Amino acid sequence: DIVMTQSPDSLAVSLGERATINCKSRQSVLYSSNNRNCLAWYQQKPGQPPKLLIYWASTRASGVPDRFSGSGSGTDFTLTISRLQAEDVAVYYCQQYYTSPSTFGQGTKVEIK
Amino acid sequence: QVHLVESGGGVVQPGRSLRLSCAASGFTFSNYGMHWVRQAPGQGLEWVTFISFDGHKKDYGDSVKGRFTISRDNSEDTLYLQMNTLRAEDTAVYYCAKDGDAYTIDPPFYFDSWGQGTLVTVSS
Numbered sequence: 734d735i736v737m738t739q740s741p742d743s744l745a746v747s748l749g750e751r752a753t754i755n756c757k758s759r760q761s762v763l764y765s766s767n768n769r770n771c772l773a774w775y776q777q778k779p780g781q782p783p784k785l786l787i788y789w790a791s792t793r794a795s796g797v798p799d800r801f802s803g804s805g806s807g808t809d810f811t812l813t814i815s816r817l818q819a820e821d822v823a824v825y826y827c828q829q830y831y832t833s834p835s836t837f838g839q840g841t842k843v844e845i846k
Numbered sequence: 847q848v849h850l851v852e853s854g855g856g857v858v859q860p861g862r863s864l865r866l867s868c869a870a871s872g873f874t875f876s877n878y879g880m881h882w883v884r885q886a887p888g889q890g891l892e893w894v895t896f897i898s899f900d901g902h903k904k905d906y907g908d909s910v911k912g913r914f915t916i917s918r919d920n921s922e923d924t925l926y927l928q929m930n931t932l933r934a935e936d937t938a939v940y941y942c943a944k945d946g947d948a949y950t951i952d953p954p955f956y957f958d959s960w961g962q963g964t965l966v967t968v969s970s
Contacts, residue, residue, distance in 0.1 A: 764954055771954040775891075782941050782960035783891065794958060826891055830954040834907050837891040 739838035756827035771831035855964030868942030
């Protein structure tokens with residue numbers, strides 16, 4: 734199985750400031766058929782299911798605000814929230830979907846400082 | 847608007863069985879692969895199983911292989927998860943999730959819509 738490791742486990746950011754979450758995979762998740770990385774980011778608020786934010790490492794899902802962006806390639810990826818809003822308080826998970834079983838990072842909790 | 851509604855969760859004794867359902871609406875169910883993903887209390891996400899759009903391809907995580915069976919009824923737009931020989935470590939919220947792309951039968955899959963989940967508690 735591909736192990737996904739996120740850092741940090743939690744972070745506190747002031748409103749309007751940048752939040753950065755890192756995700757590292759034990760092996761490359763680059764899909765040769767389309768030269769894209771099989772990496773997604775999900776946001777989970779308390780008591781709610783996960784919500785897809787980013788797929789193919791950098792493509793925003795429908796309706797996701799443009800303050801959320803994804804970057805990276807191969808084994809190292811980043812989710813950036815450019816200007817943190819109160820409604821962004823949540824746990825964020827990365828997921829590799831390159832191979833079965835699909836695996837998730839342990840989650841990063843984002844709070845307001 | 848995609849809508850996925852899970853049902854069938856509850857409290858069950860170790861070794862017993864339970865069947866979960868996921869009613870789908872708002873999209874052409876028969877065109878998309880579907881998954882079950884679970885989340886133990888206070889823990890992260892674990893992919894459990896996948897079924898292709900036509901039901902012919904299935905895949906399972908090692909922790910449930912041989913005990914859980916995924917199926918679907920495309921005439922009823924419903925996904926199922928039959929869980930046998932349940933263990934305490936199967937206690938979790940079970941989410942059904944929809945594939946991001948139509949007609950996929952092999953990875954890569956990402957999940958673009960999720961249900962609200964149903965809680966399964968395995969306890970004596």
